[in-house]
Amino acid sequence: MTLETPHALGILKLERGVPLGATPPTPPRGSMLNPASFDFPVVYETVEGAWVENVVRGDPALESAFIAAARRLVERGAVAISSTCGFSIRHQAAVAASVNVPVGMSSLLLLPALLRQLPPLAKLAVLTYDSNFCGEDLLGLDDPNERARVVIGGIEGGKFWHDELKRPAPPTDVAAVEADVASCLARLRDAHPQIAVILFECAAFPIVAPAIRRIARLPVYDIVGLCRQMMASVP
Template identity: 30%
Template sequence: MIFTANKGQTSYGEAIGILLLDTTIPFIQGDVGNATSYDYPVRYKTIEGLTGERIFNHDYSFIDKMVAGAKELEQEGVKAITGDCGFMAIFNREVKESVNIPVFLSSLLQIPFIRSTLPDSAKIGIITANSKSLTSEVFEKIGILDKKNLVIYGLEEEKNFKAAAIDEIETLDSDAIRQEVLCVAKKIIAEHPETRSFLLECSMLPPYSEAVQLATGFPVYDFITMIDYAYSTIVKKRFEDVM
Protein backbone atom coordinates (compact mmCIF):
# COMPACT_ATOMS: atom_id res chain seq x y z
CA MET A 1 0.00 0.00 0.00
CA ILE A 2 1.34 3.45 -0.95
CA PHE A 3 0.69 6.53 1.22
CA THR A 4 1.02 10.17 0.19
CA ALA A 5 1.89 13.05 2.52
CA ASN A 6 -0.65 15.83 2.97
CA LYS A 7 0.80 19.29 2.47
CA GLY A 8 0.88 21.23 5.73
CA GLN A 9 0.31 18.14 7.87
CA THR A 10 3.13 17.26 10.26
CA SER A 11 1.49 14.47 12.27
CA TYR A 12 -1.15 11.87 11.49
CA GLY A 13 -3.89 9.84 13.13
CA GLU A 14 -5.63 12.63 15.07
CA ALA A 15 -9.16 12.40 13.70
CA ILE A 16 -10.76 14.80 16.22
CA GLY A 17 -9.63 18.43 16.50
CA ILE A 18 -10.61 20.39 19.61
CA LEU A 19 -10.72 24.19 19.88
CA LEU A 20 -9.93 25.29 23.45
CA LEU A 21 -10.79 28.38 25.46
CA ASP A 22 -7.86 30.37 26.82
CA THR A 23 -8.12 29.28 30.48
CA THR A 24 -6.03 28.14 33.47
CA ILE A 25 -8.32 25.35 34.68
CA PRO A 26 -6.95 21.89 35.60
CA PHE A 27 -8.37 19.41 33.08
CA ILE A 28 -8.93 16.10 34.88
CA GLN A 29 -9.58 12.79 33.13
CA GLY A 30 -13.03 12.94 31.57
CA ASP A 31 -12.70 16.64 30.80
CA VAL A 32 -12.72 17.45 27.08
CA GLY A 33 -9.34 19.12 27.56
CA ASN A 34 -7.65 15.96 28.90
CA ALA A 35 -6.40 13.71 26.10
CA THR A 36 -6.73 10.59 28.26
CA SER A 37 -10.50 11.04 28.13
CA TYR A 38 -10.47 9.36 24.71
CA ASP A 39 -9.61 5.94 23.34
CA TYR A 40 -8.11 7.65 20.29
CA PRO A 41 -5.68 10.53 19.67
CA VAL A 42 -7.01 14.09 19.50
CA ARG A 43 -5.44 17.38 18.48
CA TYR A 44 -5.86 20.62 20.44
CA LYS A 45 -5.70 24.27 19.45
CA THR A 46 -6.19 27.16 21.88
CA ILE A 47 -8.05 30.27 20.74
CA GLU A 48 -5.89 32.92 22.36
CA GLY A 49 -7.80 35.56 24.27
CA LEU A 50 -11.12 33.70 24.24
CA THR A 51 -11.56 33.45 27.99
CA GLY A 52 -14.43 32.02 29.96
CA GLU A 53 -15.68 35.50 30.74
CA ARG A 54 -15.72 36.43 27.07
CA ILE A 55 -17.54 33.30 25.96
CA PHE A 56 -20.14 33.77 28.72
CA ASN A 57 -20.64 37.31 27.42
CA HIS A 58 -21.12 36.00 23.85
CA ASP A 59 -18.14 37.90 22.47
CA TYR A 60 -18.62 37.57 18.71
CA SER A 61 -15.37 39.40 18.00
CA PHE A 62 -13.65 35.97 18.15
CA ILE A 63 -15.44 34.55 15.12
CA ASP A 64 -12.43 35.15 12.87
CA LYS A 65 -10.06 33.48 15.35
CA MET A 66 -12.39 30.51 15.68
CA VAL A 67 -12.59 30.16 11.91
CA ALA A 68 -8.81 30.44 11.58
CA GLY A 69 -8.28 27.82 14.27
CA ALA A 70 -10.71 25.43 12.59
CA LYS A 71 -9.01 25.89 9.22
CA GLU A 72 -5.64 25.17 10.80
CA LEU A 73 -6.95 21.97 12.37
CA GLU A 74 -8.38 20.89 9.03
CA GLN A 75 -5.07 21.60 7.32
CA GLU A 76 -3.31 19.60 10.02
CA GLY A 77 -5.38 16.57 9.13
CA VAL A 78 -8.26 16.22 11.59
CA LYS A 79 -11.51 14.79 10.23
CA ALA A 80 -13.96 16.62 12.53
CA ILE A 81 -13.85 19.59 14.91
CA THR A 82 -15.34 20.17 18.33
CA GLY A 83 -14.68 22.56 21.21
CA ASP A 84 -14.29 22.59 24.97
CA CYS A 85 -17.23 24.85 25.86
CA GLY A 86 -20.93 24.45 25.13
CA PHE A 87 -21.19 28.20 24.63
CA MET A 88 -19.09 27.84 21.47
CA ALA A 89 -22.51 27.17 19.97
CA ILE A 90 -22.53 30.88 19.10
CA PHE A 91 -19.73 30.22 16.57
CA ASN A 92 -20.92 26.87 15.20
CA ARG A 93 -22.61 28.24 12.09
CA GLU A 94 -19.67 30.35 10.91
CA VAL A 95 -17.08 27.68 11.68
CA LYS A 96 -18.93 24.86 9.91
CA GLU A 97 -19.30 27.04 6.81
CA SER A 98 -15.54 27.68 6.75
CA VAL A 99 -14.28 24.09 6.55
CA ASN A 100 -15.08 20.89 4.66
CA ILE A 101 -15.31 18.57 7.66
CA PRO A 102 -18.00 18.11 10.35
CA VAL A 103 -18.17 20.74 13.11
CA PHE A 104 -19.94 20.19 16.43
CA LEU A 105 -18.76 22.85 18.87
CA SER A 106 -21.42 22.46 21.56
CA SER A 107 -22.76 19.53 23.57
CA LEU A 108 -26.17 21.21 23.17
CA LEU A 109 -26.27 19.87 19.60
CA GLN A 110 -27.42 16.57 21.11
CA ILE A 111 -30.79 18.03 22.17
CA PRO A 112 -32.74 17.07 19.00
CA PHE A 113 -31.53 13.48 19.32
CA ILE A 114 -32.39 13.31 23.03
CA ARG A 115 -35.84 14.73 22.32
CA SER A 116 -36.46 12.05 19.70
CA THR A 117 -35.89 9.33 22.32
CA LEU A 118 -38.43 10.66 24.83
CA PRO A 119 -42.20 11.09 25.11
CA ASP A 120 -43.41 14.59 24.28
CA SER A 121 -44.31 15.10 27.94
CA ALA A 122 -40.77 14.38 29.17
CA LYS A 123 -38.24 17.02 30.10
CA ILE A 124 -34.49 17.19 29.61
CA GLY A 125 -32.48 18.41 32.58
CA ILE A 126 -29.61 20.60 31.39
CA ILE A 127 -26.84 21.32 33.88
CA THR A 128 -24.80 24.23 32.58
CA ALA A 129 -21.75 26.16 33.74
CA ASN A 130 -23.68 29.42 33.65
CA SER A 131 -27.47 29.49 33.38
CA LYS A 132 -27.53 33.29 33.10
CA SER A 133 -25.52 33.11 29.90
CA LEU A 134 -27.37 30.16 28.40
CA THR A 135 -29.90 32.38 26.65
CA SER A 136 -32.30 31.70 23.79
CA GLU A 137 -29.71 33.30 21.51
CA VAL A 138 -27.27 30.45 22.18
CA PHE A 139 -29.87 27.82 21.30
CA GLU A 140 -30.98 29.67 18.19
CA LYS A 141 -27.41 29.65 16.85
CA ILE A 142 -27.62 25.85 16.60
CA GLY A 143 -31.18 25.78 15.30
CA ILE A 144 -33.01 25.04 18.56
CA LEU A 145 -35.92 27.48 18.54
CA ASP A 146 -38.17 25.76 21.08
CA LYS A 147 -37.01 25.33 24.69
CA LYS A 148 -40.35 24.19 26.10
CA ASN A 149 -39.16 20.83 27.46
CA LEU A 150 -35.70 21.99 28.58
CA VAL A 151 -35.07 22.47 32.29
CA ILE A 152 -31.91 24.58 32.72
CA TYR A 153 -30.01 24.78 36.01
CA GLY A 154 -26.61 26.43 36.42
CA LEU A 155 -23.52 25.85 38.54
CA GLU A 156 -22.40 29.48 38.56
CA GLU A 157 -23.35 29.91 42.23
CA GLU A 158 -21.92 26.59 43.42
CA LYS A 159 -18.85 27.39 45.52
CA ASN A 160 -16.35 24.82 44.27
CA PHE A 161 -17.41 24.81 40.62
CA LYS A 162 -17.40 28.60 40.52
CA ALA A 163 -13.92 28.74 42.05
CA ALA A 164 -12.43 26.31 39.53
CA ALA A 165 -14.35 27.06 36.33
CA ILE A 166 -15.32 30.72 36.58
CA ASP A 167 -12.88 32.33 39.00
CA GLU A 168 -10.07 30.08 37.70
CA ILE A 169 -8.19 29.76 40.99
CA GLU A 170 -6.04 27.10 39.21
CA THR A 171 -7.08 24.26 41.50
CA LEU A 172 -10.08 21.95 41.33
CA ASP A 173 -11.75 19.88 44.06
CA SER A 174 -13.35 17.10 42.01
CA ASP A 175 -15.07 15.42 44.97
CA ALA A 176 -16.71 18.68 46.01
CA ILE A 177 -17.78 19.50 42.45
CA ARG A 178 -19.23 16.01 42.05
CA GLN A 179 -21.44 16.62 45.07
CA GLU A 180 -22.52 20.01 43.72
CA VAL A 181 -23.46 18.48 40.37
CA LEU A 182 -25.38 15.69 42.12
CA CYS A 183 -27.25 18.19 44.29
CA VAL A 184 -28.31 20.15 41.20
CA ALA A 185 -29.39 16.95 39.39
CA LYS A 186 -31.47 15.86 42.38
CA LYS A 187 -33.00 19.33 42.60
CA ILE A 188 -34.05 19.09 38.96
CA ILE A 189 -35.76 15.75 39.62
CA ALA A 190 -37.49 17.07 42.71
CA GLU A 191 -38.76 20.24 41.03
CA HIS A 192 -39.40 18.70 37.60
CA PRO A 193 -40.41 15.05 38.04
CA GLU A 194 -41.12 14.80 34.30
CA THR A 195 -37.34 14.84 33.68
CA ARG A 196 -36.23 11.68 31.87
CA SER A 197 -32.71 12.53 30.62
CA PHE A 198 -29.83 14.80 31.55
CA LEU A 199 -27.46 16.80 29.38
CA LEU A 200 -24.31 18.13 31.04
CA GLU A 201 -23.51 21.20 28.93
CA CYS A 202 -20.08 22.09 30.30
CA SER A 203 -16.93 20.36 29.01
CA MET A 204 -15.71 19.99 32.61
CA LEU A 205 -18.69 17.87 33.65
CA PRO A 206 -18.26 14.46 31.94
CA PRO A 207 -16.22 13.17 34.94
CA TYR A 208 -19.45 13.43 36.95
CA SER A 209 -21.84 11.87 34.42
CA GLU A 210 -21.62 8.42 35.96
CA ALA A 211 -22.54 9.78 39.39
CA VAL A 212 -25.59 11.55 37.95
CA GLN A 213 -26.68 8.43 36.08
CA LEU A 214 -26.31 6.20 39.13
CA ALA A 215 -28.16 8.69 41.35
CA THR A 216 -31.08 9.28 38.98
CA GLY A 217 -31.28 6.15 36.84
CA PHE A 218 -31.69 8.26 33.70
CA PRO A 219 -29.53 8.56 30.57
CA VAL A 220 -26.83 11.24 30.84
CA TYR A 221 -25.39 12.94 27.77
CA ASP A 222 -22.29 15.12 27.78
CA PHE A 223 -19.46 16.35 25.57
CA ILE A 224 -17.71 12.97 25.55
CA THR A 225 -20.82 11.09 24.40
CA MET A 226 -21.06 13.53 21.50
CA ILE A 227 -17.38 13.35 20.57
CA ASP A 228 -17.27 9.55 20.81
CA TYR A 229 -20.35 9.31 18.59
CA ALA A 230 -18.85 11.67 16.01
CA TYR A 231 -15.57 9.75 16.04
CA SER A 232 -17.45 6.52 15.34
CA THR A 233 -18.83 8.08 12.14
CA ILE A 234 -15.49 9.22 10.74
CA VAL A 235 -13.35 6.23 11.78
CA LYS A 236 -15.47 3.17 11.16
CA LYS A 237 -14.87 -0.12 12.91
CA ARG A 238 -13.97 -2.97 10.58
CA PHE A 239 -16.02 -6.13 10.95
CA GLU A 240 -14.94 -9.53 9.70
CA ASP A 241 -17.26 -11.50 7.43
CA VAL A 242 -17.85 -14.24 9.97
CA MET A 243 -20.78 -15.56 12.00
Protein backbone atom coordinates in the same frame (compact mmCIF):
# COMPACT_ATOMS: atom_id res chain seq x y z
CA MET B 1 1.53 18.49 3.30
CA THR B 2 2.45 16.03 6.08
CA LEU B 3 -0.23 15.87 8.74
CA GLU B 4 0.99 16.14 12.32
CA THR B 5 -1.64 13.75 13.71
CA PRO B 6 -3.71 12.06 11.00
CA HIS B 7 -7.31 11.08 11.72
CA ALA B 8 -7.46 13.07 14.93
CA LEU B 9 -10.22 14.85 16.79
CA GLY B 10 -9.44 18.55 16.85
CA ILE B 11 -10.39 20.32 20.08
CA LEU B 12 -10.66 24.08 20.37
CA LYS B 13 -9.68 24.99 23.91
CA LEU B 14 -10.07 28.20 25.85
CA GLU B 15 -7.27 30.20 27.40
CA ARG B 16 -6.27 28.81 30.81
CA GLY B 17 -3.74 31.42 31.85
CA VAL B 18 -0.90 28.92 32.27
CA PRO B 19 2.44 30.79 32.26
CA LEU B 20 4.57 30.32 29.17
CA GLY B 21 6.79 27.27 29.57
CA ALA B 22 4.85 25.90 32.55
CA THR B 23 3.40 22.39 32.42
CA PRO B 24 -0.28 22.39 33.40
CA PRO B 25 -1.54 19.54 35.61
CA THR B 26 -3.13 16.60 33.81
CA PRO B 27 -6.93 16.99 33.91
CA PRO B 28 -8.98 14.04 35.19
CA ARG B 29 -10.05 11.29 32.82
CA GLY B 30 -13.29 12.25 31.12
CA SER B 31 -12.13 15.80 30.60
CA MET B 32 -11.96 17.12 27.05
CA LEU B 33 -8.49 18.37 28.02
CA ASN B 34 -7.21 14.86 28.77
CA PRO B 35 -6.32 12.86 25.62
CA ALA B 36 -6.81 9.67 27.64
CA SER B 37 -10.56 10.39 27.63
CA PHE B 38 -10.61 9.13 24.02
CA ASP B 39 -9.51 6.01 22.18
CA PHE B 40 -8.38 8.00 19.13
CA PRO B 41 -5.79 10.76 18.63
CA VAL B 42 -6.62 14.32 19.61
CA VAL B 43 -4.98 17.64 18.76
CA TYR B 44 -5.56 20.94 20.50
CA GLU B 45 -5.50 24.58 19.51
CA THR B 46 -6.07 27.45 21.91
CA VAL B 47 -8.55 30.07 20.71
CA GLU B 48 -6.71 33.32 21.20
CA GLY B 49 -8.46 35.65 23.60
CA ALA B 50 -11.18 33.13 24.48
CA TRP B 51 -11.53 32.97 28.25
CA VAL B 52 -14.35 31.32 30.17
CA GLU B 53 -15.85 34.68 31.06
CA ASN B 54 -16.15 36.17 27.58
CA VAL B 55 -17.10 32.89 25.88
CA VAL B 56 -19.90 32.24 28.38
CA ARG B 57 -21.16 35.80 28.01
CA GLY B 58 -21.00 35.57 24.22
CA ASP B 59 -18.37 37.92 22.81
CA PRO B 60 -18.99 38.09 19.03
CA ALA B 61 -15.47 39.41 18.47
CA LEU B 62 -14.14 35.91 19.19
CA GLU B 63 -15.59 34.40 16.03
CA SER B 64 -12.54 35.04 13.85
CA ALA B 65 -10.26 33.49 16.48
CA PHE B 66 -12.43 30.35 16.62
CA ILE B 67 -12.31 30.07 12.82
CA ALA B 68 -8.54 30.56 12.69
CA ALA B 69 -7.92 27.92 15.36
CA ALA B 70 -10.28 25.45 13.63
CA ARG B 71 -8.41 25.85 10.36
CA ARG B 72 -5.12 25.19 12.14
CA LEU B 73 -6.58 21.98 13.56
CA VAL B 74 -7.55 20.74 10.09
CA GLU B 75 -4.05 21.53 8.84
CA ARG B 76 -2.69 19.38 11.68
CA GLY B 77 -4.83 16.36 10.78
CA ALA B 78 -8.18 16.89 12.48
CA VAL B 79 -11.04 15.04 10.78
CA ALA B 80 -13.68 16.43 13.18
CA ILE B 81 -13.73 19.45 15.47
CA SER B 82 -15.19 20.16 18.89
CA SER B 83 -14.51 22.53 21.79
CA THR B 84 -13.99 22.68 25.52
CA CYS B 85 -16.93 25.01 26.19
CA GLY B 86 -20.57 24.38 25.37
CA PHE B 87 -21.23 28.09 25.06
CA SER B 88 -19.08 28.12 21.93
CA ILE B 89 -22.16 26.81 20.12
CA ARG B 90 -22.61 30.48 19.25
CA HIS B 91 -19.79 29.96 16.74
CA GLN B 92 -21.04 26.61 15.42
CA ALA B 93 -22.30 27.91 12.08
CA ALA B 94 -19.24 30.07 11.38
CA VAL B 95 -16.74 27.33 12.21
CA ALA B 96 -18.66 24.67 10.28
CA ALA B 97 -18.71 26.95 7.23
CA SER B 98 -14.97 27.55 7.44
CA VAL B 99 -13.67 23.94 7.37
CA ASN B 100 -14.43 20.79 5.43
CA VAL B 101 -14.81 18.40 8.39
CA PRO B 102 -17.72 17.71 10.78
CA VAL B 103 -18.02 20.27 13.58
CA GLY B 104 -19.73 19.72 16.92
CA MET B 105 -18.90 22.68 19.12
CA SER B 106 -21.35 21.83 21.89
CA SER B 107 -23.45 19.02 23.30
CA LEU B 108 -26.43 21.36 22.92
CA LEU B 109 -26.54 20.21 19.29
CA LEU B 110 -28.02 16.96 20.66
CA LEU B 111 -31.00 18.69 22.26
CA PRO B 112 -33.61 18.43 19.45
CA ALA B 113 -32.79 14.78 18.78
CA LEU B 114 -32.92 13.81 22.46
CA LEU B 115 -36.37 15.35 22.89
CA ARG B 116 -37.65 13.20 20.05
CA GLN B 117 -36.45 10.09 21.87
CA LEU B 118 -38.67 10.79 24.88
CA PRO B 119 -42.39 10.35 25.57
CA PRO B 120 -44.38 13.54 24.95
CA LEU B 121 -44.79 14.40 28.63
CA ALA B 122 -41.19 13.71 29.63
CA LYS B 123 -38.76 16.56 30.26
CA LEU B 124 -35.07 17.03 29.56
CA ALA B 125 -32.73 18.74 32.03
CA VAL B 126 -29.89 20.86 30.68
CA LEU B 127 -27.18 21.26 33.32
CA THR B 128 -24.98 24.23 32.56
CA TYR B 129 -22.01 26.12 33.92
CA ASP B 130 -24.09 29.30 34.16
CA SER B 131 -27.83 29.34 33.59
CA ASN B 132 -27.86 33.13 33.35
CA PHE B 133 -26.29 32.86 29.89
CA CYS B 134 -27.82 29.61 28.65
CA GLY B 135 -30.65 31.36 26.83
CA GLU B 136 -33.06 30.61 24.03
CA ASP B 137 -30.49 31.45 21.35
CA LEU B 138 -28.38 28.45 22.38
CA LEU B 139 -31.08 25.79 22.47
CA GLY B 140 -32.02 25.61 18.79
CA LEU B 141 -35.70 24.96 19.49
CA ASP B 142 -38.35 26.78 17.47
CA ASP B 143 -41.33 24.74 18.64
CA PRO B 144 -42.74 26.20 21.90
CA ASN B 145 -44.03 22.78 22.88
CA GLU B 146 -40.53 21.35 22.70
CA ARG B 147 -39.10 24.32 24.59
CA ALA B 148 -41.60 23.75 27.39
CA ARG B 149 -40.11 20.30 27.92
CA VAL B 150 -36.61 21.65 28.59
CA VAL B 151 -35.58 22.77 32.07
CA ILE B 152 -32.25 24.47 32.74
CA GLY B 153 -30.15 24.51 35.87
CA GLY B 154 -26.71 25.96 36.48
CA ILE B 155 -23.92 25.77 39.03
CA GLU B 156 -23.17 29.48 39.00
CA GLY B 157 -21.76 30.68 42.31
CA GLY B 158 -20.25 27.29 43.18
CA LYS B 159 -16.57 26.46 43.71
CA PHE B 160 -15.95 25.17 40.18
CA TRP B 161 -17.69 28.22 38.71
CA HIS B 162 -15.35 30.50 40.65
CA ASP B 163 -12.26 28.39 39.89
CA GLU B 164 -12.81 28.55 36.12
CA LEU B 165 -12.84 32.35 36.19
CA LYS B 166 -9.36 32.51 37.74
CA ARG B 167 -6.22 33.16 35.68
CA PRO B 168 -4.63 30.68 35.73
CA ALA B 169 -7.45 28.29 36.41
CA PRO B 170 -6.55 25.85 39.22
CA PRO B 171 -6.65 22.06 38.81
CA THR B 172 -10.21 20.78 38.49
CA ASP B 173 -11.73 19.85 41.84
CA VAL B 174 -13.71 16.76 40.81
CA ALA B 175 -15.45 16.44 44.17
CA ALA B 176 -16.66 20.05 43.94
CA VAL B 177 -17.96 19.53 40.40
CA GLU B 178 -19.84 16.41 41.46
CA ALA B 179 -21.34 18.14 44.49
CA ASP B 180 -22.41 21.20 42.50
CA VAL B 181 -23.92 19.18 39.65
CA ALA B 182 -25.70 16.73 41.97
CA SER B 183 -27.17 19.59 44.02
CA CYS B 184 -28.35 21.41 40.89
CA LEU B 185 -29.97 18.26 39.54
CA ALA B 186 -31.72 17.55 42.85
CA ARG B 187 -33.28 21.02 42.76
CA LEU B 188 -34.45 20.54 39.20
CA ARG B 189 -35.97 17.11 39.92
CA ASP B 190 -37.83 18.44 42.94
CA ALA B 191 -39.42 21.09 40.71
CA HIS B 192 -39.80 18.85 37.64
CA PRO B 193 -40.33 15.17 38.49
CA GLN B 194 -40.97 14.47 34.78
CA ILE B 195 -37.22 14.75 33.99
CA ALA B 196 -36.26 11.64 32.06
CA VAL B 197 -32.84 12.52 30.60
CA ILE B 198 -29.92 14.81 31.42
CA LEU B 199 -27.80 16.82 28.99
CA PHE B 200 -24.56 18.38 30.21
CA GLU B 201 -23.92 21.70 28.46
CA CYS B 202 -20.65 22.21 30.27
CA ALA B 203 -17.73 20.38 28.69
CA ALA B 204 -16.15 19.89 32.13
CA PHE B 205 -19.09 17.90 33.49
CA PRO B 206 -18.26 14.59 31.70
CA ILE B 207 -15.70 13.93 34.44
CA VAL B 208 -18.63 13.30 36.79
CA ALA B 209 -21.01 11.68 34.29
CA PRO B 210 -20.59 8.14 35.73
CA ALA B 211 -21.32 9.43 39.24
CA ILE B 212 -24.39 11.40 38.14
CA ARG B 213 -25.73 8.39 36.24
CA ARG B 214 -25.46 6.33 39.43
CA ILE B 215 -27.06 9.04 41.55
CA ALA B 216 -29.87 9.97 39.18
CA ARG B 217 -30.44 6.59 37.54
CA LEU B 218 -31.12 8.49 34.32
CA PRO B 219 -29.35 8.71 30.94
CA VAL B 220 -26.68 11.42 30.83
CA TYR B 221 -25.43 12.87 27.53
CA ASP B 222 -22.40 15.12 27.09
CA ILE B 223 -19.83 16.52 24.66
CA VAL B 224 -17.48 13.53 25.02
CA GLY B 225 -20.23 11.26 23.75
CA LEU B 226 -20.89 13.59 20.81
CA CYS B 227 -17.17 13.57 19.94
CA ARG B 228 -17.04 9.79 20.00
CA GLN B 229 -20.05 9.64 17.69
CA MET B 230 -18.45 12.06 15.23
CA MET B 231 -15.18 10.16 15.18
CA ALA B 232 -16.92 6.81 14.74
CA SER B 233 -18.72 8.21 11.69
CA VAL B 234 -15.85 9.69 9.68
CA PRO B 235 -13.90 7.51 7.20
